[in-house]
Amino acid sequence: MTWQPMETAPKDGTRILVRRAxxxxxxxxxxxxxxxxxxxxxxxxxxxxxxxxxxLPSAD
Known part of the structure; x- marks a missing residue:
């Protein structure tokens, strides 16, 4: 998977990976x-x- 623009990030409390410059x-x-x-x-x-x-990657 590739990095996605922050404008498309979920805003429902889902935990995600973020990249910070x-x-x-x-x-x-x-x-x-x-x-x-x-x-x-x-x-x-x-x-x-x-x-x-x-x-986040799958825990499996």
Missing amino acids: EMVEPVTIAYWSMVECRFVTPITADWHPPTGWMP
């Missing part, structure tokens, strides 16, 4: 927060907006 760890898990109106991660300090997304 210029970060030490450029790929992380995130989800849309209705409260904050943005994609958030378990650690949101020093947050850079994501530049792309893709579904």
Whole structure:
């Protein structure tokens, strides 16, 4: 699968992989927060907006 534009990312709370530019760890898990109106991660300090997304891989 390839990175998708953030405009197409689900905003229903589904956890997804996001890519962030210029970060030490450029790929992380995130989800849309209705409260904050943005994609958030378990650690949101020093947050850079994501530049792309893709579904989490299957656990199988």
